[in-house]
Amino acid sequence: MSSILKVTGLTQVFGGLVALSDINMTVEQGEILGVIGPNGAGKTTFFNALTGIIPPTRGKIELMGEDITGIKPHIISSKGFARTFQNIRLFKKMTVLDNVMVGLHNKTHASLLASLLKTRSVRKEEAESEKKALEILQLLDLDDFRYELAGSLPYGLQRRLEIARALATDPLILLLDEPAAGMNEQETEDLLGIIQKLKELGYTIIIIEHDMKFIMNICERLYVFNHGAKIAEGTPEEIKKNAAVIEAYLGKES
Amino acid sequence: MFIQQLINGITIGCNYALVAIGFTMVFGVLRLVNLANGSIFALGAFFTLIIYTAMQGHFLLSLLCAILATAFVGVMVDRLALYRLRKKGAARVSGMITTLAIATIIDNAVIILFGSQTRPFKRPKDFGNILIGDAVVGKLQIYILLSILAIVLILSYLIYKTKLGKSMLATAQDPEAAMLMGISVNRIISLTFAISAALACFAGSMIGLYYQAIDVTLGTSIGMKTFAAAVLGGVGSIPGAFVGGIVVGVIETFVAVYLSSGLRDAIAFFILIVVLLIKPAGIFGKKVVEKV
Amino acid sequence: MHRRFIGFLALKQKFIILLLLVFAIVLPFTIKNQYIFRLAILSLQWIFLTQSLNLLAGVLGQISLGHIAFYGIGAYTCTILAKNYDFPTWAAWLAAIAVSALFGFALALPTLRLSGYYLTIVTLGFGEIIRLIEINWVSLTRGPLGILNIPKPEFFGYQIKSNIQFYFLMLIILVLSTVLLCRLVNSRTGRAIVATREDSIAAEAMGINIFKYKTMVFVIAAAMAGLCGAFFAQYTNYIDPTSFKSDQSTLLIIMALLGGMGSQIGPFIGAIVLTILPEMIRELMEYRMLLYGVVLLLIMQVRPDGLMGGVNLRYVRQKLLFEKERSKKTAEKGAEAEL
Known part of the structure; x- marks a missing residue:
C-alpha cells in the first residue's frame, strides 16, 4: 500500500x-x-x-x-487537501450551487479578461462546471436546494453543503x-x-x-x-x- | 529652538492624547471605530466658545458647562443611534458607518449654526511667558500640560483602581460575562461615551485657546490624527493612546518646523500607514488571532 | 411587497433594462434646460463612480472611506497631461486610468497583512494624504486655486463639447461598465471575490488566492474612479481640491449604501436619488450634506444593507424559474395520476 x-x-x-x-x-x-x-x-x-x-x-x-x-x-x-469547518463557514449569501462552484475554482481556468469578453471557451467552461457542481449536489442529495442561499439552509444541510463544496476541489x-x-x-x-x-x-x-x-x-x-x-x-x-x-x-x- | 518646539509638540500631542484615549476607550468597550470623535471634538470647542462669549468672563465655568453638554451629546449619540443597532446585533461595520453619519450631521450642523469660517477664540487673559533655558514657553502651555496630566492621572485611577473602572475593563473583555456578573453594560457604555466626549471637549477647548482660533475642519483632521495616535499605540490600549498622541504631536510639530508646514497634516497618516504595515497591532497592542 | 417587486424585477429584467435604455437615449433630446442637462450628466457620472465603490465595498466587502481620492488622481492626471503636455484625449484618459490603478494597487498591498477596520482606516488616511498633496503640491496642481480651462475631450478628430455629446459619452461608458460588471460578478472571478468577502478563510481553503482577488478589485475599482475623474475634469472645465474632499467619499458611501451594497442595481438607485433629491428641494441646498448625514443614519437604522442590499437578481431569477418548473412538473404528475 x-x-x-x-x-x-x-x-x-x-x-x-x-x-x-x-x-x-x-x-x-x-x-x-x-x-x-x-x-x-x-x-x-x-x-x-x-x-x-x-x-x-x-x-x-x-x-x-x-x-x-x-x-x-x-x-x-x-x-x-479539502476541509470542512467545525463552525460552519459557508459563503452564506451565495447559492448552494455557487458555493460548490467556488470549490471548483482551481479546476477551472477562465481568466478575468476572458470572462469579461464571455468567450466561447468561458461559456463552455461555465456550463461544464455547473454540470459538475450539480453532480456533486446530487451525490449529496442537495440538488433540490441548488438555488437557495447557503445561509438559509437548515443546519444539517449546511454541514452537508460544506462537504459538497470540499468535494468540488477534487x-x-x-x-x-x-x-x-x-x-x-x-x-x-x-x-x-x-x-x-x-x-x-x-x-x-x-x-x-x-x-x-x-x-x-x-x-x-x-x-x-x-x-x-x-x-x-x-x-x-x-x-x-x-x-x-x-x-x-x-x-x-x- | 529644539526644546521650545519639543514643548510645543508635547502641548499639541497631549491634546491629541486625550482625544485618542476617548477613541480607544470606546473601541475597547464596543469594538467600534468611532468616526464621529473628531466632530465631537470640534463641537465641544464651539460649545465652550459660545458659552464663554455668552457668559462674558468665567472661562472655567463655561468650560465645565461645555464639557457637560458635550458629554450629553456623546451619550445621546449612543442612545439614539448606536444602541438600537447593538440590540439588533447588526454587523460592526454598520456601527462604524453610523458614526460616519453622525460625524456628517454634527459637522454640518456646526457649519449651519456657526458658519464654516475660522472663528477667533479669545483667551480670558494674556497668560504671559516664562523662560526655560533659552526656550520661551507660554504659561498657558504649562497650564494645559498640567491639567491634562491631572486628567489622565485621575482617569487612570478611575479605570484601574475603582470598581466602576473594573466593570468597564470587564465589559471590554467580555460584555456577556460582564452582564452575567451583574454589571449594567448599557450604563458602562453610556459612561464610556460620556467620558470620551468630555475628553474631546476639553482637548478641543484647549486647542482653541492655544491657537486662539477654531474651525470645523479642525475636527476632521484631529479625528484622523487621533486614529493615527490610537493605532500607533495599539487600539484599545489607554497608555498606548496617550503615548501615541504625544508622539504624533511632536513629530508633526518637528515636520512643520524643519521640513514643510504643508506636510504637517499629512505626516500623521504616513505614520499611521507605516505603523499598520509594520506592526498592525501598534506598540502596546496584542495580536488577535481569528478562531477557526 | 418588497419581495414581489424584486421577483418582478428579476423575471422582467431584460424588458426593464430595454425600457430604461430607451428612456436614457430619448431623455437628452427632451431636455431644454442647461441646468437639468448638467444634472443628468452628473447623475450618470455618479452612478459610474458608485459602481466602482460598490465593487470594492459591496462585492469584495472592503469599505473604503477614501475612494474619492482615485477620482481626484484621475482628474488631475488627465488635466495635467492634456493641458500642460498636450496629450491626446485617449492617451490622457489611459494615463488617468493607469495612474489611479497604480495607486489602487499600492493601497491593496496592506491587505496582505490587514483586514477589516484597520484597512478602512488606511483608506481614510490615504484619501487625506492625496487631498493634502493636491492642495500643497502647488507647482503641479496650482493648489487651492485649481486648474481652469481644461481642454475638451477629442477622440480621433471628433471633439466632445456640447452637453448632449458629454451625456452620450458617459452613457456609453456606463452601459459598458454595467455589462462588464455583471459579467464579472457572475464569473469564476466574481465567485472568488464574493467568496472572499463572505469568508476569507474558507475561500482560501477552497483554493482561492484571496490576496490576488483583493488586489484585482482594488485595481479595477481605482481604475474606474480614475476614468470617471478624467471625464469629470474635461466636462466641468475646472478642478480644485474641494471636489475631492472626504465628504465626497462619504457621499459616495451613502449612495452605495442607499441603493444596496453588492447589488448591481443599487448604484443606479442610490446615485440618482441622491443627486436629484437635494436639487428638487432647492430650499434645502444649504442643508444638503446634513440631509445626507440624516439619510445615512436612517438607512443604518432601518435597512443596514440598503434598499437592494444582498439582492442578487440572477439568484432570484434562477430560484423563481426553478420553482415554476418544479411546480409544473408536479402538476403534470398530478394530472397523470388522476388519469
Missing part, C-alpha cells in the same frame, strides 16, 4: 503554549481515519496546520511524497471537522450513509468527531489526541481497550 499522507514531528506552539507536540501520522489511500480526543486536545489545530491556515512551528507534512509544510492555504488546497484527502456536531439522529444517520458512499467512491477521509458511536462505526483506524499529543492509535477495538485512552476520557481513577 502507498501512503498518501505522511506527517512527521508536527508541533504547534502558540506563544509558549504547546498546542500540538510531535505528531506523526501516515494515511493510506482510500482509508477512513478518525481523530478523537477531549476538548482542547489539538484536533482542529492539527487540521489548521495540515491545511496551512496556521502553519506549524515545526515538523513536516508530505502529501504524495511532496513537502507541503508551511505553504499558503490556497496552494495546499490545489495540492489536494481532493486527495478530505478533512471533516466534527461533521455530525449539532445534528439530530436522522441527520447523523444520513451523514453516515454519505460517508459510506464517499468511501465506496474511493475517497480518503480524516474525520474529527466527538460522537463515539459515529466514529467507531465508520473509521478503520483511530488516532487519539490529548493535550496536543498523540496518546494512542489503532483500530476501534484496540482503542476501546486502551488504558491511556480510557484515562484521558474518564480521568485518573483514584
